Amino acid sequence: MTLNEIIKIQSVIDNRAIASDTYQTLNGQYYFSKSKNKKIRLGDMHIDHFLRAIKVSNKDVDLIDFETQEVIEQQKKTLKKIKRLLNE
Secondary structure (H helix, E strand, C coil): CEHHHHHHHHHHHHCCCCCHHHHHHHHHCEEEECCCCEEEEHHHCEHHHHHHHHHHHHHHHHHHHHHHHHHHHHHHHHHHHHHHHHHC
């Protein structure tokens, strides 16, 4: 079941129209599938694939944040060494 299908079901159950920003997000935002080597509209993604993609995406962000923090700490150490050398 795709996200578009889920939103349509929700619309029927809630007896409300689909919010325009939700519709725009599902049909205007894309996820790049590495396995298929192409962009897929979010609305066309099956819910389990979408959840996996978000999980993988968050892991990538966490890894980048960790690596960035390591680089920052290394740069701070280098800056301290430079300051010590300039003061000597």
